[in-house]
Amino acid sequence: MVIVMGQDATSGDVEAVVAVVEAAGVEAFVSRGVQRTIVGLVGDVSQLGSVNLRGMRGVADAVRITTPHKLVSRDNHPDRSTVHVGGVPIGPGSVTLIAGPCAVETHQQTLDAARMAQAAGATLLRGGAFKPRTSPYAFQGLGEAGLKILAEVREETGLPVVTEVVDAHDVALVASYADMLQVGTRNAQNFALLQAVGEAGKPVMLKRGMSATIEEWLMAAEYIAQRGNLDIVLCERGIRTFETATRNTLDVSAVPVAQRLSHLPVIVDPSHSGGRRDLVLPLTRAAIAVGADGVIIDVHPNPAQALCDGPQALVDGDLEELAQVLRTLPQALGRTLVGDVLAV
Ligand code: PEP
Numbered sequence: 001m002v003i004v005m006g007q008d009a010t011s012g013d014v015e016a017v018v019a020v021v022e023a024a025g026v027e028a029f030v031s032r033g034v035q036r037t038i039v040g041l042v043g044d045v046s047q048l049g050s051v052n053l054r055g056m057r058g059v060a061d062a063v064r065i066t067t068p069h070k071l072v073s074r075d076n077h078p079d080r081s082t083v084h085v086g087g088v089p090i091g092p093g094s095v096t097l098i099a100g101p102c103a104v105e106t107h108q109q110t111l112d113a114a115r116m117a118q119a120a121g122a123t124l125l126r127g128g129a130f131k132p133r134t135s136p137y138a139f140q141g142l143g144e145a146g147l148k149i150l151a152e153v154r155e156e157t158g159l160p161v162v163t164e165v166v167d168a169h170d171v172a173l174v175a176s177y178a179d180m181l182q183v184g185t186r187n188a189q190n191f192a193l194l195q196a197v198g199e200a201g202k203p204v205m206l207k208r209g210m211s212a213t214i215e216e217w218l219m220a221a222e223y224i225a226q227r228g229n230l231d232i233v234l235c236e237r238g239i240r241t242f243e244t245a246t247r248n249t250l251d252v253s254a255v256p257v258a259q260r261l262s263h264l265p266v267i268v269d270p271s272h273s274g275g276r277r278d279l280v281l282p283l284t285r286a287a288i289a290v291g292a293d294g295v296i297i298d299v300h301p302n303p304a305q306a307l308c309d310g311p312q313a314l315v316d317g318d319l320e321e322l323a324q325v326l327r328t329l330p331q332a333l334g335r336t337l338v339g340d341v342l343a344v
């Protein structure tokens, strides 16, 4: 860390900063420039705890040099990682399609959605049994009954299951059925949940908080990694902006930025970003083009009757178009689709 002193900082101000830093067991090196004085800090700066260096008299700025998210950072792990989910890879050089219903409603609906997804090229099945709904009156998911349906549909289709866990107390239960645990945008800074999934022994898909900066997103991933689990896939799912035409604004640039900062795979959720069926394919193309390692897409056999997020679910003809995109675009960009596209 480097403390940049203001142009009118006195030597007393500099000495006060040095005293605070040294009291915390961190070494301070003072460089007096022509215009400004800079204090370089060497050692474990976390020992400074809650000391507000920026608030001290004469301090213009305090800049961290080493990355705060060490385990997920490329500083310590230059090569990008591949995460395997039930044997299916998500990582550099390829595109993985995760698809299925927003919520598990019935066995038949989940099976139909899974088969539609598989035909379009999906190698992983998504589906929520525990739903984090904004309204307490909305369908909250089937809970364990939904997890059982997902496990049955996995048997029938061979697709490993990605499903959300919303509460730290449910992690062991969800992990006993799921191949990958999803942490949703509303829980992206639920630190107890992040720590619990870090200990669950299953890969984790971490969605970006809807108002989280990329750094906050990576720090959330660090909570999981710090508990010993590095099988984390980051998911950009759109952020809150002033725009109301879309459910969220897909932050396309977050994909290469996160990939540059972190070795973890980064996927995109075009369904929850746009929130509209007609935007899913254009946003999927954008995601693949910008370098996403996969996409997660809502699919429903009868969106008009869906208990959750029907307006953004793909159906019938949409899936043929999706299959077409997956057959051609990754290849054109020198990448491969994980698995086969069955649909013609
Ligand atoms: C979901 O994937 O069903 C979901 C709730 O997503 P998000 O957390 O991104 O809103």
Ligand code: MN
Pocket (backbone or CB within 6 Å): 102, 272, 308, 309
């Ligand atoms: Mn949803």
